[in-house]
Amino acid sequence: MPVAFIIDSSYFIAAFLFIYGLKQMSSPRSARAGIVLAGVGMVIAVLASFLYSLDVRPEARPMLQTNMLLALVALSLGLGWAWWSGKKVAMTAMPQMVALYNGMGGGAAAAIAAIELSGYQTHGSISLLLAVLGGLIGAVSLSGSLIAWAKLDGRINKTLRMTGLQLINSSLLLVLGSLAIYIVWQGGQVPQWLFLAFFALALLYGVMMTMPIGGADMPVVISLYNAFTGLAVGFEGYVLNNPALMIAGMVVGSAGTMLTLLMAKAMNRSVRNVLFSNFGAASSDETQTISGSLKPIEASDAAINMRYAGKVIIAPGYGLAVAQAQHKLFEFVELLQDAGVEVKFAIHPVAGRMPGHMNVLLAEAGVPYDLIFDMEEINSEFKEADVAIVIGANDTVNPSARSNKSSPIYGMPVLNVDQARQVYVIKRGQGKGYSGVENELFFADNCQLIYGDAQKVLAAMLQAVKNLESN
Structure with a gap:
């Protein structure tokens, strides 16, 4: 031949x-x-x-x-x-x-x-x-x-x-x-x-x-x-x-x-x-006044509320990857599912630092594929959710992208987490996203912040539910 x-x-x-x-x-x-x-x-x-x-x-x-x-x-x-x-x-x-x-x-x-x-x-x-x-x-x-x-x-x-x-x-x-x-x-x-x-x-x-x-x-x-x-x-x-x-x-x-x-x-x-290198060139000196106040909550209290919820949607971001908390998160999700809570993951197309970053992270932790949904598939479901929990995301869940025409991120599709009955946000501090824009979500009446490293916060939430189940 x-x-x-x-x-x-x-x-x-x-x-x-x-x-x-x-x-x-x-x-x-x-x-x-x-x-x-x-x-x-x-x-x-x-x-x-x-x-x-x-x-x-x-x-x-x-x-x-x-x-x-x-x-x-x-x-x-x-x-x-x-x-x-x-x-x-x-x-x-x-x-x-x-x-x-x-x-x-x-x-x-x-x-x-x-x-x-x-x-x-x-x-x-x-x-x-x-x-x-x-x-x-x-x-x-x-x-x-x-x-x-x-x-x-x-x-x-x-x-x-x-x-x-x-x-x-x-x-x-x-x-x-x-x-x-x-x-x-x-x-x-x-x-x-x-x-x-x-x-x-x-x-x-x-x-x-x-x-x-x-x-x-x-x-x-x-x-x-x-x-x-x-x-x-x-x-x-x-x-x-x-x-x-x-x-x-x-x-x-x-x-x-x-x-x-x-x-x-x-x-x-x-x-x-x-x-032509226009990325990140948006001004960060936005002067929009946001009404409301930041409302912190303990991890254990948020976990107990999620335990009694009917439907929970999780919106992960780069902070989850930095904290390497994906395994702890899935362990917490399994505990909620055992209690009869419906849990889904909502993935923004640019969450993380590369296309599909969150999908890879969750798959590595063993999260079943049928629990992971793209933004277009799940955005309409947030209004039906009892709880939406944001972990290490910021700009991708900022409602000002929909309503504030003066915002640098106006027009950017975002996850509709603000439409859930209750929103919890796990974040290290009070910093802004990469766009430099203050997040309206954090000041909303239905939003409470859980400050701390995602790994430690999820561990505390997991323990709180376990303690509740054992009593």
């Missing part, structure tokens, strides 16, 4: 597994199987790539075999590091790991482009254009994802604020576009320093694009860079004439683009804001 036929067939199977695996990832129930299928597809694609060494002229085999040996060493190092870091990472650190891996994909695409461009000879104009675009997008994704990782990991705590930032970023993008056009116009025959300048500016643009972005906007940023990496990989797959890379890149790029649009819509932002 010809080696070329085996390679092409392997790529076809790998492409099918990529696409079907991604489809399976659309549901929490089948997501694990989808990840396995896509992983098997990647293994097949990698193995098929090594078969190229058997389908070359005899005089070219020694050099190719040396390159394959180097590739095997790199592959082994990458697999070892990925396995170790994947086993070690805590669930709360999953967003930064996703950002880091995404950056590595963009960096790999940029590296391929750099090699192809530096040794450019006989590629057609389309291949040259795609190599340049892939290098540009991959470099932006690399540096931007690394900044996102550093922000999520707490290594960078400040956001960049400066006058004329949009103008600077727009100018950078204009220069990059001009360089890309010049390189293609010259057929790739340009000095090496120009290639270096091109990639350096692309890396700089990724940094400048991401530095102003706050933590609450990271779900959109991660989705955007995921799309960038997919596009870059797809372009470089065309340059290398590698069908598996092309298909995988286009699938990831299209899925990432759709997810970016959905995340941006969920935050009432445009993709243009993402590209």
Whole structure:
């Protein structure tokens, strides 16, 4: 059987597994199987790539075999590091790991482009254009994802604020576009320093694009860079004439683009804001006067009230992940269910620090999928709930997004927790959300605050119900 036929067939199977695996990832129930299928597809694609060494002229085999040996060493190092870091990472650190891996994909695409461009000879104009675009997008994704990782990991705590930032970023993008056009116009025959300048500016643009972005906007940023990496990989797959890379890149790029649009819509932002660093630029000096007062309540009292409720809806946020309280929360939920209370989870699209962050967190704690609902599915049920409890969320439950046209978050879809008969909010202190806007919910007549770390508060609530049941 010809080696070329085996390679092409392997790529076809790998492409099918990529696409079907991604489809399976659309549901929490089948997501694990989808990840396995896509992983098997990647293994097949990698193995098929090594078969190229058997389908070359005899005089070219020694050099190719040396390159394959180097590739095997790199592959082994990458697999070892990925396995170790994947086993070690805590669930709360999953967003930064996703950002880091995404950056590595963009960096790999940029590296391929750099090699192809530096040794450019006989590629057609389309291949040259795609190599340049892939290098540009991959470099932006690399540096931007690394900044996102550093922000999520707490290594960078400040956001960049400066006058004329949009103008600077727009100018950078204009220069990059001009360089890309010049390189293609010259057929790739340009000095090496120009290639270096091109990639350096692309890396700089990724940094400048991401530095102003706050933590609450990271779900959109991660989705955007995921799309960038997919596009870059797809372009470089065309340059290398590698069908598996092309298909995988286009699938990831299209899925990432759709997810970016959905995340941006969920935050009432445009993709243009993402590209030109308008995220987090809303003024935090809102002067709206909110009537009412903050009303604290003890964790034990809130727990007993929930024990006698008919229906409870839980709205988790990033604070749940920070406190690593998901297991304690599910233990409390099971106790309520044993007492006959109907319990559901309401997930905002941008809750947490990456798309699906809360879903992953709750699944890791063993929460059944049929208890977890997206915002569109459950928002109408809050008015039927006896109790809504907010854990570590802020902007995503702020009613001013619906009613206050002067608010920076006006128009952003939020969970209707304020419509429940009673609302409890677990929060560390009296701080505002990332938008800098005071939350009207906290001052509502039907809302009471439980101050403290979510892990400790839920432990106290759990103990209170257990004590009640034992009496």
